Every structure is written in structure tokens, then in C-alpha cells.
Amino acid sequence: MHTPTLTVLAALLTALVTAVLYAVWHFNKNIPGLRLWVLSFLCSSVFTVSLLLRSWLPEVLGVVISQGFVALGAYLCLLAGRMYMGRRPFSHLYAVAALGALLALSVVFTEVYPHVGMRFVLMGLGSGVCYLLTARTLTAGGIHRVPARYLLAGVLCLHGLFVLLRPALFTLGGTASDDGGLGGGLMASVPQFILLEAIVATVLLGFGALILTNEFITNELRHLAEVDPLTSVFNRRAFLTLLDKAVSSARRTHTPVPVLVLDLDHFKTINDTWGHRAGDDVLRHFVALAIRCLRKEDVMGRLGGEEFAIFLPNAGAEGAHAVAERLRVLVESQPAAAGPQSIALTVSIGIALCGQGDSAGAVLQRADEAMYLAKQRGRNRVEMAAPPGLAARAAAAPAAAT
Numbered sequence: 001m002h003t004p005t006l007t008v009l010a011a012l013l014t015a016l017v018t019a020v021l022y023a024v025w026h027f028n029k030n031i032p033g034l035r036l037w038v039l040s041f042l043c044s045s046v047f048t049v050s051l052l053l054r055s056w057l058p059e060v061l062g063v064v065i066s067q068g069f070v071a072l073g074a075y076l077c078l079l080a081g082r083m084y085m086g087r088r089p090f091s092h093l094y095a096v097a098a099l100g101a102l103l104a105l106s107v108v109f110t111e112v113y114p115h116v117g118m119r120f121v122l123m124g125l126g127s128g129v130c131y132l133l134t135a136r137t138l139t140a141g142g143i144h145r146v147p148a149r150y151l152l153a154g155v156l157c158l159h160g161l162f163v164l165l166r167p168a169l170f171t172l173g174g175t176a177s178d179d180g181g182l183g184g185g186l187m188a189s190v191p192q193f194i195l196l197e198a199i200v201a202t203v204l205l206g207f208g209a210l211i212l213t214n215e216f217i218t219n220e221l222r223h224l225a226e227v228d229p230l231t232s233v234f235n236r237r238a239f240l241t242l243l244d245k246a247v248s249s250a251r252r253t254h255t256p257v258p259v260l261v262l263d264l265d266h267f268k269t270i271n272d273t274w275g276h277r278a279g280d281d282v283l284r285h286f287v288a289l290a291i292r293c294l295r296k297e298d299v300m301g302r303l304g305g306e307e308f309a310i311f312l313p314n315a316g317a318e319g320a321h322a323v324a325e326r327l328r329v330l331v332e333s334q335p336a337a338a339g340p341q342s343i344a345l346t347v348s349i350g351i352a353l354c355g356q357g358d359s360a361g362a363v364l365q366r367a368d369e370a371m372y373l374a375k376q377r378g379r380n381r382v383e384m385a386a387p388p389g390l391a392a393r394a395a396a397a398p399a400a401a402t
Contacts, residue, residue, distance in 0.1 A: 004052075006192055006195040006196065006199070007048065007051050007052055007195065008052065009199060010048045010051075010195055010198055010199050010202070011045065011048035011049055011051075011052060013199055013202055013203060014041060014044045014045045014048050014202050015045045015048075017041050017202060017203065017205075017206035018038060018041040018042050018044075018045050020206065020210070021034065021037055021038045021041055021206060021209060021210070022038045024210065024213055025037075025038050028213065028217065031084075031213055031216050031217070032083045032084050032086070032216070033079075033080035033081065033082075033083035033084035033212075034080070034084075034209070034213060035080075036076050036077075036079050036080035036083060037076075037077065037080040037209045039073075039076050040073045040074070040076035040077040040080060041073070041202075041205075041206065042073075043069040043070070043072045043073030043076065044069070044070075044073045044202065046065070046069045047065070047066055047069040047070050047073065050062060050065040050066055050069070051066070059110060060107055060110050060111055063106050063107070063110045063119060064103055064106060064107065066123070067102055067103055067106045067119070067122060067123055068099065068102075068103055070123055070126075070127050071098075071099055071102055071123075071126040071127055071130075072099065073127070074126065074127035074128075074130035074131055075095055075099075075126075075130050077130060077131065077134050077156075077205075078090075078130045078131075078133050078134045078137070080134075080209075081134040081137045081138050082134075082137050084138075084212060084216075085137055085138065085140060087137060098126060099126075102122055102125075102126055105118075105122055106119055106122055109122070117167065120166065120167050121167045124163040124164055124165075124166050124167060125164070127160075127163055128160045128161070128162075128163035128164035129160070129164070130160075131156045131157070131159050131160030131163065132156070132157060132160040132161070132164075134153075134156050134160075135153040135154070135156035135157040135160060136153075138150070138152055138153040138156070139153045146215065148208070148211040148212055148214075148215045149212065149215070151208060151211065152205070152208030152209070152211065152212060155201065155204045155205060155208055156205070156208075159197075159201040159205070162197055162201075166194065225238070226238035228301075228302040230280055230283060230284065230302075231283055231284055231287040231302055232287070233287055233300045233301055233302055233308070234299065234300065234301035234302070235301065235302060236301060236302065236303050236304060238301065239299065239300075239301025239302075239303070239309060240301075240360060240361075240364075242299050242301075242311075243257075243259070243299070243309075243311050243360040243363075243364065244359075244360040246299070246311055246313055246360075247354050247358065247359065247360045247363065249313075250313075250354055251356060254356070255313075255314055256315070256316055256317070256353050256354060257311055257312070257313060257315075257353070257354040257363070258311065258312045258315050258316070258317065258319070258320030258351055258352070258353055258354075259309065259310070259311045259312075259351070259352050259353075259354065259363050259364055259367045260309065260310040260311070260312070260320065260323070260324055260349055260350070260351050260367060261303070261307065261308075261309050261349070261350045261352075261364065261367040261368045261370070261371040262290070262307070262308045262309070262310070262327075262347050262348070262349050262350075262371065263306060263307045263308075263347065263348050263371055263375070264282070264283075264286060264306040264345060264346075264347055265345075265346040265347060265348055265375075265379040265380060266346075266379075267279065267282070267305070267306035270282055270343060274338055274343060278336075278338045278343065281336060281337070281338065282336045282338075282343055282345065283302075283306065285334075285336040285337070285345075286308075286331060286336070286345065286347070287300070287302075287308070289327065289330050289331055289334060290308070290310070290327055292330070293323055293326050293327045293330060294310065294312075294323070295312075297313050297314070298310060298311070298312050298313070299311050299313075309364065309367070310323075317351075317353055317384065320351050320353075321351060321382060321384060324349045324351055324382045325382055327347070327349070328346075328347055328349060328380065328381070328382055331345050331346060331347045332344075332345070332346050332347075332380060346379060346380035347380065348371055348374035348375050348379050348380065348381060348383075349371060349374060349381075349382045349383070350366075350367045350368060350369065350370025350371030350372070350373065350374055350382075350383050350384075350385060351367060351370060351382065351383070351384045351385060352364075352366035352367035352370060352384075352385035353385075353387065355387060366385040367385060369385060370383040370384060370385035371383070
């Protein structure tokens, strides 16, 4: 039924893609779904090898191997896509039941009612649905942010549709054996065309899996470069970059951007008394409390040590003061756990509003000065920095008097 040269080429390419994916997975075992993609391509390799050995295998055994590994490979591809996207896997009981029914029907249409066409339909049914579901799973996150996912989803969708529509496009003989029933003319070229599509799909799907691997590694590197490893908020450099963008946007839209600088009171005493591990727990506890007071669009970063900063897009002075006061009360009322005991915490907060001529560094500096003013006035309080124009006039007044 199949052209030997194309079958050998398909087997070699599938084995090569499987080997490449396995090598990538061997050195990057933390990439979600990659191991399942390796197993999926391994199933495809077994299928292509079974085609080469079809003449030496009993017919029913060859059919069971072909049907089973095609369906299993497609199901593993679906599981890989769901794992990569962080979705819950399906219940394997349903998959086992579906695979058992598929193999049972394949045996029936091989031994009891020999029908090549029905086996052709069964081979495409389960795998085609799995490929379409995988494509649907990967289409998330926005095509402009993660184009690689949508590229692979497009290939999966086209391949899944082709696999499902093969029986309608290429009708095999109703009761013919595997060695006949195709007829002459155009029908004789159908198996070659199907193999060519399978070869192209194998290469593209393998390439797509590698692209997703690169996407994951790139995101991990970006995460390491931008996120503070202890508290999982933005580090100083990333926070300042985002604040600069927010200030530029606010300047264009003439909207305020409140900036909060927060410093845990007596944190050195906590480290000296309880140890640095407890100090790390306190910082994580503080960040968890702060996140509870923020909106999704608010941005928090760790400037260094026990000092943090937050900016609140599209919030005014009153809103910023309310957020700061709510956070101050929450920190004071919920001590951090340190084994069987607890560590009392307070926080000093300074607030500054970004003016039209302000830079990110300038507004952050004013918020930092307001935070130190809160420290000087007894700690565990919120202080609002004066607007830049008023602060400049207040500084100039003593100089004029002299």
C-alpha cells in the first residue's frame, strides 16, 4: 500500500526528530510537556517502523500496532500541550477505554468484517480530534505576545483536519485487503500523498516543539533577570524600567502616578534576633500582605534589603494614601510566623505623586524622602511628599530670607 522509499524516509525523519527532542529534554528536564512530546514522536517512530515490517507481521498484529501507536502518539501530544499550558490532564481511564474500543473495532474490521476503509476512518478519528484539541489548548496568551504557540497550533489544526478528512478525500476500497482496493489512476497515488503530508507534519511539529522549548527557556531567563528570587516581585532594575514607562505614559495622558516607598521598621533587629532565615520569611510574609492590598495593574518591586516600592497606575493621591494606610494596618495586625512564635512587624511608607515634569528617578527620590520622614516621626506611619513645585518654593524661601 505504501511506497517503500517514502516509508523509509518517514521512519528516518521521525526517528531523527525523536532523537533531537530527547536530547533537548535530557538537558532541560524542567520544560513542561517536553517529555510527553518525546514519547509522542517515539510512538510515531514505532508506527512508521511497523509499516516497514508489515509484510512480516500477521495482519491483525500490524493493524493493532498501527492503530494503537497512532492514537497513543496523538493523545500524548494533547497531554504535552496541556502540561505546557499548565492545564490539568484528562483522566487516563477515558483514554484507556477509548483506545480499547478503537483497537477492538480495528480487529473486527480486520478479522470479522474486513474493511480497509473503516480502519482508515478509525485511524484518523481519534488522532485528528486529539490534534485539534491540542491546537485549541495552545491558542492562549495572545498571538502578538507568544506567536510560536499560535504557529504550532496552526500546524496542529491543519494536520488534525487533514487526518479527519482523509477518508472523505481519499476513499479506500470497501472490502479490499491492504494490498489492493485502491484502484488505478489517481487512487494509486493516495498513499504517497498521505505519507508526504505525514513527513511534512512531522518536521513542522518537531520544529514547533523546539520553538516552544525556546520560548520557555527565554521566559525563564527573563524571569531570572527581572524578578527578585526571594520575594518573587520585580527587582530594582526591572521596577525602574516599568516605572519609567508608566511615568512616560502618564505624562502623555496627564494622569497621576502615585509611587510608594516602603521600609520595614527595625528589620536589622529582626535579623540579629531571629536569624537571616527568619528575616527572609518576614520579607516573603510582607510581600504576601502587600499583594493582598494591590490591584492587578499595580506594580511592586524590591529596591534592596527590606526596602520596597509600588506604583499605582491611574490612582490619585487619596487612593494611594488609602492603599498605604490599609497596608500599614494589615502589616501591624498580622505578625510573621517564626516557628512556634511570631514576629511583630510595622512598616513606614512614603508617597509621592508624579508631576508633569517629573522623571521616574525624581518621583522615586521624593517618595523615598517621605518614607524617611515617616521614620523620623516615629515609624509605622504614612507620609505624603509635597508636590514638586511646592517643595521647590519651600526650599527657596529660607535662601531668599538670608
